[in-house]
Amino acid sequence: MATAAGGGAREVRLAEVPKGLPEARHFTVAEWPVPRPGPGEVLVRNRHFVVFAALRTLMGGAVQDTPMPPLRAGDTLFGPAVAEVVTAPDGSALRPGTPVLHMLGWREYAVLPADQCVRLDQDGALPEPVQYLNQGATAYGALTRLGEVRAGDTVLVTGAAGAVGTLAGQIARQLGAGRVIGTTGSAEKAERLVAELGYDAAVLRGAGPGSFARRLAEAAPDGVDVLLDNVGGEQLTAAVDVARKGARFALVGALSGQLDADGDGGAAPAVIDSYRLILRGVSVRGYAGMEHLDVAPEWTVRFGAWLRSGGIDFPHTRIAGIERAPQALEDLVRGSHFGTVVVDV
Missing domain, CATH: 3.90.180.10 (Medium-chain alcohol dehydrogenases, catalytic domain)
Structure with a gap:
């Protein structure tokens, strides 16, 4: 430099x-x-x-x-x-x-x-x-406008240790989620997600073909109702396998492609079992903040209230x-x- x-x-x-x-x-x-x-x-x-x-x-x-x-x-x-x-x-x-x-x-x-x-x-x-x-407006908008988190839902957040993910799990809890699961690539970050941010479980990526999907299935034995996806790739593939009937998938990021050293950061391919999406009635939508201009001011007010009450960090x-x-x-x-x-x- x-x-x-x-x-x-x-x-x-x-x-x-x-x-x-x-x-x-x-x-x-x-x-x-x-x-x-x-x-x-x-x-x-x-x-x-x-x-x-x-x-x-x-x-x-x-x-x-x-x-x-x-x-x-x-x-x-x-x-x-x-x-x-x-x-x-x-x-x-x-x-x-x-x-x-x-x-x-x-x-x-x-x-x-x-x-x-x-x-x-x-x-x-x-x-x-x-x-x-903060980058919580993205998480808040996706969870309220697309994911529509309901009381008792199981919410999965991929890339949970990043700027969006560290707020997404806390927001899901404030919106009434009953169980919140995050994914990360670091054992230390996984511990922090559970100990500091109220995640019920943190699933590590990597460690061999198919291992992530296995660990995710173990963390979500009853499936997931809402996905907030920051990553794409194999994590999106595995999320389809654990989707419950009527699950709502909100895609907000594509880190698997953006941080791929062999690509240009502009694509994040994922293998999706479309038959399973059909059978389970799963909705998959991308979230763009410019299409939800009412979210940012609403989020700022709620974020401030949650910060002051200690409900969110x-x-x-x-x-x-x-x-x-x-x-x-x-x-x-x-x-x-x-x-x-x-x-x-």
Whole structure:
């Protein structure tokens, strides 16, 4: 990982498109003058931003049907960030010091149109600004709009130790699930899912052909009613085998493809027993947040209430310093972190 000469503001750029999974050496932390806002623009100083696995897909150029642009060599990375306003245009409701949420993370300072900043000082919904970087809206929307969790349901969450999964199991419990099962690739993470986040069981992937399906069947002897799938691949295949009559499958991620070192991050094939889906009346739907714009504000209110009551926790890993962000991304795609990964700028 190189650092460009200069001074003022630092940002993380893609130095070269990786062949395979991204590593810290594929990025550079460049220093440039603090940007100046134009008419109608606001200058913000970032305080925290999220590291997320979907960046791998954007680097691989597999962006068909995605709402985000590709990342090419020389581009600055981006993603959700919490910032403070430095300067704002005349007539704007924003003032210096106003906390905001926006999409230009991975840099110390950002300039963007004022209407692309969401103020965080008005609703007071969440106790701490960094909590606005949670990815629970995806889990909440999928479990309420597609999975429709009902009292006593058995809910299966694949990729349960990630940013979405660590919240999904807790949300399912708050919605009335009777049994919650998670999957992960680490024995240590499996223990944490049960001990810290209230999962009833955690199933380890890997360890030989067919072994995951066997372990899942043992963890869900009576089947599952709802699936929140972050992974796809063999885990989706095995979930079909344990689906109960009328089960609802909500697909929110495709980590088996995004984190495949031999692919481009844009496909996650899975073998599905369609006959079993028919016989059991299983619904399988993909969840897209842009199709459920009412979810985010609803989730923020409920998340805040659950945080304050102690009914839910926000598992996250804090990384100090923008210069450590490239290594944080490498570690994330290799499965080293638990929960949401946040860089403190």
